[in-house]
Amino acid sequence: MSLLSSILDPGFRQAASVLIEIGPDRRDIGDLATLVSGIEINTSRTEAATGTLTIDDRRREDGQWMAADSGLFQRSQPIVVSADFQTHVDEIFRGYMVELKPELPQNGGEAKLVVELQDEGVALNREHMRRVWGEDAPITDLAILTELVAPLNLDVDPDSDDGQSARSLSMDGTPIQFLRDRATANGFELIFSGGGVYFGPKRLEGEAQPVIMVYAGSGTNCLTWAISDDAQKPDAVGFEIAPRDEGADPVVEIVTPNLPVLGTTAAAEEGAGLGTPSIWRISREGDEPEEVTRARAQAAANDNSFKIRATGELDGTLYGHVLRVGALVRVDGTGERNGGLYYTDKVTHAFTTDGYRQRFELIRNGTGDSDSLGAAPLSSAISAISSLF
Structure with missing residues (x-):
């Protein structure tokens, strides 16, 4: 049984189906849809979205292969993958075909065409560039990004952040490498989706995605759930900068x-009784300005505050939506401590003959369920750490 026929079978709870559109005009793949045997899309806040499209290819009497010789599957061909929930369609992935891998074993009935995919950011990985930004005047990271993505006609998310402003910022590599480095330096996310790009901090405010339901009777949409609560991550990050002038105190x-x-x-409060604060220290890199070192320390402190990681799997049909990375989601049915708001870190979307599944990783910097964001940004425990220095 083919992938699309099985997940369109009304006996499978009116399952969500997959929609594949190819080329600049986003045309449907037509009859080849019946040969698709698997789709897996990996999305992340901090890495490129990638995917694999597997097609059971068939050889015609004239010697041509139905998929490989169709002209639809080519390197750098645009592709969009969406989930069709019958009442609405949610886009999962937009990008390009980056590698074609025909597999022709001895048994011709097992022949496949495997197509590797990557998000639209791959178009920024084609040219090694050497350039110094801000030679004449300071320039923000967001202004640099806007200039680099302009040839791709990508929309820059209006919620994106300016990032740091610098002079004489050297670029020696591909644009995507440079932008990911700038995202790391700021503690930002760099997410390509839906024909646009977001460059900015975690979005911890605003409306949450539909609720993940665990042990909720007929309302259950989460098939598995597990938690990891890491006590080894630091509660703060320190740095020291040598004085510029003789006799002055270091920063x-x-x-x-x-x-x-x-x-x-706050997750850090549970370790406050140990007496010794948990602090990591970073070193200044080269002759970077003090504000840049401070920004790196802040990014590390924020990232390490997310000590709690949840993993699980959703029945995509029962959930009825595409779970998106870089957005809030509420979890219900996991108890008072582990229920509430989480931040979506990674999602793997898989369409197989078993249906549509979404394997997720969520992160959190606190415990306890509340209807709002709860505790203030600086908890009493973290404030106490600062007072020790």
Whole structure:
């Protein structure tokens, strides 16, 4: 049984189906849809979205292969993959075909065409560039990004952040490598989706995605659920900068997280009774300005405050939506401590003959369920850490 015929079978709870559109004009793949045996799309806040499209190819009497010789599957061919829930369609992935891998085993009935995919950011990985930004005047990271993506006709998300402003910022590599480095330096996300790009911090405010339901009777849409609560991540990050002038004191600073807490209690508070604060220290890189070192420390402190990671799998049909990375989602049915708001870190979307599944990884910097963002950005425990220095 083919992938599309099985997931369109009304006996499978009116399952969500997959929609594949190819080329600049986004044309449907037609009869070849019946040969699709598997689709897997991996999305992440911090890495490129990638995917694999597997087609059971068939050889015609004239010696041509139905998929490989169709002209539809070519390197750098645009492709959009969406989930069709019958009442609405949610886009999952937009990008390009980056590798074609025909597989022709001895048994011709097992022949396949495997197509590897990558998001639209791959178009920024084609030319090695050497350039110094901000030679004449300071320029923000967002202004650099806007200029680099302009030839791709991508929309820059209006919620994107300016990032740092610098002079004489050297670029020696491909644009996508440079932009990911700038995202890391700011503690930002760089997400390509839906014909646009987002460059900015975690979006911890606003409307959450539809609820993930665990042990909710007929309302259950989550098939598996597990939690990892890491006590080894630091509660703060420190740095020291040597004095520029002889006899002056060095700059010594401890940076604590400044993000809203998802829950009623910051995760760091549970380790406050150990006596010794958990602090990592970073070193200044080269002759970078003090504000750049401080920004890196802040990014590390914020990232390490997300000590809780949840993993699980959704029945995509029962969930009825595409779970998106870089967005809030509420979890219900996991108890008072582990229920509430989480931030979506990674999602793998898989269409197989078993239906549509979404394997997820969620992160959180607090515990406790509340209807709002709960605790203030700086908890009492973290404030206490700062007072020690």
